[in-house]
Amino acid sequence: MVDPTGESNEGDTPGETVPEDVDADEALPVNELFCSLQGEGTLVGTPSVFVRTSGCNLRCWFCDSYHTSWEPTGAWLSVDDVVERVEEFGVPETTGGAGASQSAERSGAAGHVVLTGGEPLVHEASVDLLDRLADRGYHTTVETNGTIHRDAAIDLASVSPKLASSTPTPENAPEGVDPGVWEQRHEDRRIDHDALTRLVEDYETQLKFVVTGPDDVPEIEALVEELRERASVPIPNDRVLLMPEGVTREQVDETRNTVADLALEHGYRYTPRLHVDLWNDAPGT
Ligand SMILES: C[S@@+](CC[C@H](N)C(=O)[O-])C[C@H]1O[C@@H](n2cnc3c(N)ncnc32)[C@H](O)[C@@H]1O
Ligand SMILES: Nc1nc2[nH]cc(C(=O)O)c2c(=O)[nH]1
Ligand code: SF4
Ligand SMILES: [Mg+2]
Incomplete structure (x- = not known):
């Protein structure tokens, strides 16, 4: 394993920790690659x-x-190797493939790839x-925080703009972590209206x-309204999804019903x- 961060906790420049023998134009730091249900x-x-x-x-x-x-941890893989690893789970039937490969333990994902x-x-x-x-005929979903736009073959831009309630502080940071410069850096970067507008205009978007709770809703409403004013395409309420915060079953149990009620109240979708x-929180799922 190498440090594939693209961005260390102190540094600020994506790419600064790319190892000398890796060409970042043709390789990706991969943390995990697995088959699951979306x-x-x-x-x-x-x-x-x-x-x-x-x-x-x-x-x-x-x-x-x-x-x-x-x-951040992972291993640098060439784009060729990533494609090969994806194909091991099955190739789309539309390209003449036999569908899911029989050898992989979880082998049913012949057509959809989620880049996250x-x-x-x-x-x-x-x-x-x-x-x-x-x-190769795959349907691609990209899970993104919406701060960066790129021209790419994206079938579904799954954009998750980060609200004020996501900002790290010394009180809420993961155990043993001092957010340091990241409290302000996260706050400065988390919303980029231009990038969000371009993503919404260029791709099918959710x-x-x-x-985390009812206090998040005014910010969601204001951001959706702002994007509706900026974008040249409609943003219907059924493309606005509310998802309960929580990494574990116990945590999602705490937020699920509040968030479902908020979706009903405001006419947004619940996911x-x-x-x-x-x-639960098992890796590779
Ligand atoms: C780990 S992120 C990776 C993609 C991208 N960085 C982003 O945030 O959209 C994948 C998805 O998980 C969501 N997510 C991360 N932590 C979460 C949590 N504690 N509860 C609910 N959703 C979470 C993100 O909002 C995003 O939709
Ligand atoms: N099963 C499953 N569905 C997901 N959808 C988005 C995920 C992500 O981490 O981006 C995710 C994930 O980690 N697992
Ligand atoms: S959830 Fe936040 S910190 Fe985690 S990968 Fe997405 S944007 Fe980055
Ligand atoms: Mg996840």
């Missing part, structure tokens, strides 16, 4: 291959992928990966907000965290 959003329940890159330009206190943000992280769009090579997957319900 647990969040409009495609919930869809068998999918997940490619989780390491490194993020934000530091949400509640990040459920600590080892891609606060303590960390923040996958900090990495230039994500564009190349998405192009190659699209060429806006998937992590909700479960199906993978947490099914597999």
Whole structure:
């Protein structure tokens, strides 16, 4: 394992820790690559291959992928190798493939790939990966915090803008972590109206907000209104999703009903965290 961060806790420049023998245009720091059911959003329940890159330009206190943000870990893989690993789970039937491979332990994800992280769009090579997957007939979902726009083969932009309640403080930071410069840096970076507007205009988009409680709703309403004014495309309420905050079953049990009630009250959509319900916080799910 190498430090694949793209961004250390003190440093600020994506790419600064790329090892000398790695060409960051053609390789990605991969934290995990696995097959599961899409647990969040409009495609919930869809068998999918997940490619989780390491490194993020934000530091949400509640990040459920600590080892891609606060303590980024993974191994650099060439884009070719990532495509090969994805194909081991099955190739889309539309490209003449036989569907799911029989050898993989979880092998049902022949058509959908979810590129996530960390923040996958900090990495230039994500564009190349998405192009190659699209060429092979995969449907691509990109899970992104919405602070970066790239031109890429994205079928569904699953954008999760980060609310004020996500900002790390010494009180809420993960155990043993001092957020230091990240409290202000996260706050400064978490909303980029231009990037959000371009994502909404260029791609089929869902806006998937992590909700910690009723106090988050005014900020969601204001942001959605702002984007509706800026964007040249409509943003219907059924593309605005409220998702309960929580990494474990116990935590989601605490927030689930409040968030469902808020969705009903405001006419937004609710999304479960199906993978947490099914597999709790196990890695590779
Ligand atoms: C780990 S993030 C990676 C993609 C990107 N960095 C982002 O935040 O959208 C994947 C998804 O998990 C969500 N998420 C992270 N921590 C969470 C938590 N504690 N509760 C609910 N959702 C969470 C994010 O909002 C995002 O939708
Ligand atoms: N099953 C499952 N569905 C997911 N949808 C988005 C995820 C993510 O971490 O981006 C995720 C994940 O980690 N697991
Ligand atoms: S933006 Fe996404 S990956 Fe980054 S810290 Fe927040 S939840 Fe984690
Ligand atoms: Mg996750």
